[in-house]
Amino acid sequence: MEKRPVIETRSLSIGYTGRGGRHTVHPGLDLQLFPGELTCLLGRNGAGKSTLLKTLCGLLPPLGGEVRIDGRPLRDYSPEQLSARVGVVLTERTQAGGISVYDLVSLGRYPHTGFFGTLREKDHAAVRAALEAVGIAHKAESHVAELSDGERQKAFIAKALAQECPIILLDEPTAFLDVTSRLETMLSLRRLAHEAGKAVLLSTHDLDTALQTADRLWLLPAISPEGSATPNSSAASDGSASPLICGAPDDLVADGSLERFFGNDTLRFDPVTSRLVARK
Numbered sequence: 312m313e314k315r316p317v318i319e320t321r322s323l324s325i326g327y328t329g330r331g332g333r334h335t336v337h338p339g340l341d342l343q344l345f346p347g348e349l350t351c352l353l354g355r356n357g358a359g360k361s362t363l364l365k366t367l368c369g370l371l372p373p374l375g376g377e378v379r380i381d382g383r384p385l386r387d388y389s390p391e392q393l394s395a396r397v398g399v400v401l402t403e404r405t406q407a408g409g410i411s412v413y414d415l416v417s418l419g420r421y422p423h424t425g426f427f428g429t430l431r432e433k434d435h436a437a438v439r440a441a442l443e444a445v446g447i448a449h450k451a452e453s454h455v456a457e458l459s460d461g462e463r464q465k466a467f468i469a470k471a472l473a474q475e476c477p478i479i480l481l482d483e484p485t486a487f488l489d490v491t492s493r494l495e496t497m498l499s500l501r502r503l504a505h506e507a508g509k510a511v512l513l514s515t516h517d518l519d520t521a522l523q524t525a526d527r528l529w530l531l532p533a534i535s536p537e538g539s540a541t542p543n544s545s546a547a548s549d550g551s552a553s554p555l556i557c558g559a560p561d562d563l564v565a566d567g568s569l570e571r572f573f574g575n576d577t578l579r580f581d582p583v584t585s586r587l588v589a590r591k
Contacts, residue, residue, distance in 0.1 A: 316343035324375030351521035352514040354531035360514040395422040398471035413451040419473035441472035460487035481513040530556040
């Protein structure tokens with residue numbers, strides 16, 4: 312049975328509006344995010360990864376085209392409806408230092424608890440399961456302010472897990488984690504996607520871990536000084552150039568996409584070791 316995408320974009324243009332007017336970061340993005348898969352979004356600093364994630368979850372408006380969730384335009388969702396479908400973890404610092412880790416994670420239950428936010432046993436069970444999944448159950452009673460950067464990041468991931476949404480978007484969720492915790496977190500997210508049928512999309516700079524754990528890669532090229540994507544483009548569904556390259560990791564290794572995407576004058580992608588190595 313063919314999978315249906317839970318998020319789909321059509322000729323999506325992403326960017327922002329500032330004092331100088333509208334600034335398009337990427338035009339013409341045609342994307343599909345599928346349930347039961349861990350998808351990793353890779354790209355250099357400034358490529359627009361955070362902008363894309365924020366546009367997919369409604370925090371930034373599209374500059375053109377549209378985002379559809381479960382076949383329905385994103386603009387048709389109320390904030391309450393959207394929070395029941397999409398959980399989001401961003402890299403921005405949140406002022407939550409004065410509450411306990413348990414209370415922070417329990418805030419993820421707000422789509423399920425009604426107006427008064429009363430936690431029932433199933434809500435407490437979801438919070439405990441989320442804490443266990445990211446490995447910080449022993450910090451449940453600690454204040455968020457007492458956590459290390461890595462522990463704080465895990466707490467916010469747990470909050471998204473407790474939300475029990477079918478779609479989870481994460482911006483650099485492993486940025487502050489050590490090597491072991493990074494791989495453990497990615498494996499937990501992949502297990503969540505596979506076992507619970509969730510669509511998990513995360514941005515990362517960690518190519519090695521992405522290649523080990525991802526079901527699908529999205530490669531978002533850097534923007535040239537003139538404001539257009541670099542030539543590593545693929546064909547969009549309407550025949551126009553789409554700047555994003557999508558595919559299974561093995562396929563992108565085999566067809567040379569990863570070498571073209573990451574290779575430069577000093578580095579090349581080695582398809583044998585699946586690593587970036589220095590050119591000799």
